[in-house]
Amino acid sequence: MEEFNPYRISNVRALQVLDSRGDPTVEVVVTTEGGGIGRAIAPSGASKGKYEALEIRDGDLKLYRGRSVLRAVNNVNSIISQALRGMDSRNQRLIDRRLIEIDGTQNKSRLGANAIVATSLAVLKAAADTAEVPLFEYIGGVQARVLPIPMLNIINGGVHAGNELSIQEFMIVPVGADKFSEALRIAVEIYKVLRQYIKSRYGASAVNVGDEGGYAPPMKYTEEALEALMKSIEGAGYRAGSDVYLALDAAATQFYNEDKNRYLIDRRELTPDELLDYWVQIVEKYPILSIEDPFYEEDFKHFAELATRLKGKCIIVGDDLTVTNMGRVKAALAHGSIGGLIVKINQVGTFTEAADVVKYAQTNGIRTIVSHRSGDTEDPAIAHIAVGLSTPFIKTGAPARGERTAKYNELLRIEDYLAGEAIYAAKLIKI
Ligand code: 2PG
Numbered sequence: 001m002e003e004f005n006p007y008r009i010s011n012v013r014a015l016q017v018l019d020s021r022g023d024p025t026v027e028v029v030v031t032t033e034g035g036g037i038g039r040a041i042a043p044s045g046a047s048k049g050k051y052e053a054l055e056i057r058d059g060d061l062k063l064y065r066g067r068s069v070l071r072a073v074n075n076v077n078s079i080i081s082q083a084l085r086g087m088d089s090r091n092q093r094l095i096d097r098r099l100i101e102i103d104g105t106q107n108k109s110r111l112g113a114n115a116i117v118a119t120s121l122a123v124l125k126a127a128a129d130t131a132e133v134p135l136f137e138y139i140g141g142v143q144a145r146v147l148p149i150p151m152l153n154i155i156n157g158g159v160h161a162g163n164e165l166s167i168q169e170f171m172i173v174p175v176g177a178d179k180f181s182e183a184l185r186i187a188v189e190i191y192k193v194l195r196q197y198i199k200s201r202y203g204a205s206a207v208n209v210g211d212e213g214g215y216a217p218p219m220k221y222t223e224e225a226l227e228a229l230m231k232s233i234e235g236a237g238y239r240a241g242s243d244v245y246l247a248l249d250a251a252a253t254q255f256y257n258e259d260k261n262r263y264l265i266d267r268r269e270l271t272p273d274e275l276l277d278y279w280v281q282i283v284e285k286y287p288i289l290s291i292e293d294p295f296y297e298e299d300f301k302h303f304a305e306l307a308t309r310l311k312g313k314c315i316i317v318g319d320d321l322t323v324t325n326m327g328r329v330k331a332a333l334a335h336g337s338i339g340g341l342i343v344k345i346n347q348v349g350t351f352t353e354a355a356d357v358v359k360y361a362q363t364n365g366i367r368t369i370v371s372h373r374s375g376d377t378e379d380p381a382i383a384h385i386a387v388g389l390s391t392p393f394i395k396t397g398a399p400a401r402g403e404r405t406a407k408y409n410e411l412l413r414i415e416d417y418l419a420g421e422a423i424y425a426a427k428l429i430k431i
């Protein structure tokens with residue numbers, strides 16, 4: 001008879017639940033023989049990169065208008081469950097490799113990245129639960145104690161909102177704080193002042209929020225939003241450019257017209273070179289810490305040109321360009337395209353692959369930003385992953401809506417758990 005091993009996986013079960021947009025998604029529950037339980041839910045993006053691992057949906061118009069994920073759920077309950085039962089849940093690397101192998105495709109399209117990511121994270125959580133340590137500590141060991149700087153998307157545009165703003169995310173980055181909890185408080189105060197500002201200028205209906213909890217006012221021009229952020233930071237009693245920075249996710253693939261090779265922004269059509277000059281001007285005028293995806297997802301070259309022009313002034317961040325994929329990240333580094341990197345576990349599909357990318361980026365001096373998706377859930381895993389992997393930043397929306405506050409609240413709990421030992425990343429790195 002085999003020796004009792006509390007970490008051995010006894011059961012893997014999936015079911016269909018809902019995400020923050022009301023779309024079905026995959027939840028996986030992994031149980032170990034020692035009674036540990038890990039539950040994880042796959043998030044889902046709206047502005048997805050072409051090279052992301054593929055979530056699969058049933059496409060049956062009679063079920064959730066084609067959005068149901070029963071095939072992915074069934075893959076977990078049959079193929080994946082059978083492959084993982086009996087394995088040691090601590091063996092994350094081996095388990096993730098097995099998931100990749102039984103899927104057998106480049107982009108995880110057979111079993112579905114949604115099935116795979118929920119399983120991979122549920123295994124991680126089940127092992128941590130069996131060990132009776134918090135997830136961040138299981139990932140990062142007793143040394144893990146750096147709380148990430150939050151990047152809060154408080155004005156939503158692009159495909160996350162029903163307004164005319166081309167840029168998808170207008171973020172604030174509260175670096176002038178001693179603790180994470182203080183940084184979050186500063187962000188909330190600014191968020192509330194912004195609400196008043198928008199209400200007084202655009203009317204009461206303008207304070208409705210977009211997919212990530214940021215306001216989605218009927219603004220037309222980028223600078224309208226940037227001005228609103230500047231006024232709100234000052235109105236709340238903070239200094240823009242020292243206490244609080246701005247950050248942008250352009251998600252430029254979404255406003256790029258490939259046939260014309262033009263970007264549609266601020267009611268104008270710009271060539272890539274004109275857009276480059278535009279970014280330089282904006283950075284001269286406003287304290288912008290980083291710009292994510294300033295060009296469409298294939299243009300390593302313009303990313304690199306912009307990174308050179310803005311060196312020392314603003315970090316160029318890859319998201320759709322790099323999709324948490326080692327090959328793409330290496331290409332971006334070879335081109336000199338990025339100084340920062342968005343990390344989304346579901347872009348690549350497994351925890352191990354994402355953690356390897358973080359390690360590689362950090363070793364090469366690239367700032368890492370663990371990120372939510374626009375369609376997200378109450379699963380707070382990314383808070384633990386950011387602390388566990390010691391990433392300097394986390395991006396998880398406005399300080400509003402349950403699926404966003406789930407992550408911020410978890411970080412508050414981690415800070416509390418660490419008592420006086422937590423360090424706020426802004427105290428550790430050079431901004
Ligand atoms: C992004 C993300 C998250 P989505 O582009 O960075 O903010 O959006 O999940 O829609 O890809």
Ligand code: MG
Pocket residue numbers: 249251292293319320342
């Ligand atoms: Mg992005």
